[in-house]
Amino acid sequence: VRTSTLTADAVERGAFRHFMAKEIHEQPAAIAETLEGRVSDDRILPEALGPDASRLLADVRRVQIVACGTSYHAGLVARYWFESIAGLPCDVEVASEFRYRAHVVAPDTLFVTLSQSGETADTLAALREAKTLGYRATLAICNVPESSLVRESDRVMMTRAGPEIGVASTKAFTTQLTALLLTVIAAGRAHQLGRDEEARLVRALRQIPRQIETVLGLEPRIETLAEAFIDKHHTLFLGRGTQYPVAMEGALKLKEISYIHAEAYPAGELKHGPLALVDADMPVVTAAPNNDLVEKLKSNLQEVRARGGRLYVFADPAAAPAASDDCQVIALPSVDEAVAPLLYSVPLQLLAYHVAVL
Ligand code: M6R
Numbered sequence: 001v002r003t004s005t006l007t008a009d010a011v012e013r014g015a016f017r018h019f020m021a022k023e024i025h026e027q028p029a030a031i032a033e034t035l036e037g038r039v040s041d042d043r044i045l046p047e048a049l050g051p052d053a054s055r056l057l058a059d060v061r062r063v064q065i066v067a068c069g070t071s072y073h074a075g076l077v078a079r080y081w082f083e084s085i086a087g088l089p090c091d092v093e094v095a096s097e098f099r100y101r102a103h104v105v106a107p108d109t110l111f112v113t114l115s116q117s118g119e120t121a122d123t124l125a126a127l128r129e130a131k132t133l134g135y136r137a138t139l140a141i142c143n144v145p146e147s148s149l150v151r152e153s154d155r156v157m158m159t160r161a162g163p164e165i166g167v168a169s170t171k172a173f174t175t176q177l178t179a180l181l182l183t184v185i186a187a188g189r190a191h192q193l194g195r196d197e198e199a200r201l202v203r204a205l206r207q208i209p210r211q212i213e214t215v216l217g218l219e220p221r222i223e224t225l226a227e228a229f230i231d232k233h234h235t236l237f238l239g240r241g242t243q244y245p246v247a248m249e250g251a252l253k254l255k256e257i258s259y260i261h262a263e264a265y266p267a268g269e270l271k272h273g274p275l276a277l278v279d280a281d282m283p284v285v286t287a288a289p290n291n292d293l294v295e296k297l298k299s300n301l302q303e304v305r306a307r308g309g310r311l312y313v314f315a316d317p318a319a320a321p322a323a324s325d326d327c328q329v330i331a332l333p334s335v336d337e338a339v340a341p342l343l344y345s346v347p348l349q350l351l352a353y354h355v356a357v358l
Contacts, residue, residue, distance in 0.1 A: 023170045027170065027209075028216075033161075034159055034160050042198070053186060060137075061106065064130075066095045066098045066112070071123075073246075074114055078180040078183075081338070103133055113127050113141070115141075118148060124149055142156065143158065168349075174212075178342065181339070200336065211335055215347055226354035229351075236262075236277070237251040238265055238285070240300075241293050243340070243341065247286065247348075248264040250345070250348030253348060254355060257352055267301075268296065270304070271300075278309040286311070287348075289315070289332075301313070311328065315330070316331070316332060330347065332344065
């Protein structure tokens with residue numbers, strides 16, 4: 001018997017109309033909790049991934065991530081991070097596919113599962129299968145300490161998001177991203193990441209709760225924006241780089257709770273077919289952080305405008321396209337490129353929520 005230490009506040013709606021709204025607003029505190037005790041001013045603390053983690057991470061040569069739904073999208077973001085920050089090849093697969101096919105496992109591959117609940121049947125089955133396949137170790141990034149996934153994995157990093165009661169995953173996603181970036185930085189330190197780079201990434205992570213607070217302050221504007229979506233039947237989400245899985249997550253949120261069909265595409269794929277669908281009745285949502293892909297993204301947005309499409313762009317003010325009748329721009333705080341997926345997920349959650357409410 002274990003006595004729960006949860007307070008009543010954690011499982012009550014309080015002043016919020018829905019649990020989803022409450023959980024969106026809990027993200028700054030939840031992310032701060034994920035970071036608690038795992039970073040100092042500008043370093044990852046060695047115990048973040050358990051004792052002797054540095055030795056294990058130094059041995060690891062590849063990463064295989066397996067998850068479902070929103071957790072899978074977090075894994076897709078992490079693939080960019082593992083390869084660019086830690087220099088480790090990384091594959092990501094949905095658990096319901098992974099568990100039903102044959103595998104060739106490269107030596108010293110770390111097997112990572114992501115799950116809010118730790119009880120998703122396909123993810124658990126994939127973990128059990130992986131344990132027979134010769135992976136170097138299994139790591140679960142999970143929100144429920146008593147879950148099967150946590151009990152059956154070699155190593156665990158808890159996301160500490162607190163109970164997620166809304167069916168649409170929100171704070172579970174951004175805390176998974178936080179835990180994944182911590183893992184990537186720790187792996188990077190064991191491979192190719194320099195001290196200055198580590199300091200830059202840790203500082204960026206420590207600032208993110210405050211920056212998300214600023215985004216939450218944009219809620220009235222996003223609520224107004226949501227009105228443009230309620231009579232639509234389809235919505236397209238576009239992104240490049242790490243913003244592509246963020247777009248996938250935005251589309252999943254919208255379809256899941258508003259029942260409006262939503263699809264995500266890598267912006268560069270638009271001209272290879274889906275552009276044919278774009279017109280004034282199909283809103284196009286995208287994120288434009290200030291990075292080396294933003295000019296390419298802007299030329300994709302021109303393609304949308306040429307088809308009479310209506311654009312809704314969440315953007316860094318330094319990189320934003322010009323606002324116009326057919327292009328609404330919502331400025332977000334400037335952030336380090338590495339943490340942009342955390343920040344840009346939040347307005348998409350708010351948009352999905354308000355469209356659903358309306
Ligand atoms: O508990 P898990 O993270 O394993 O759940 C996986 C998915 O069912 C879940 O992320 C689902 O896609 C979200 N609730 C969607 O918002």
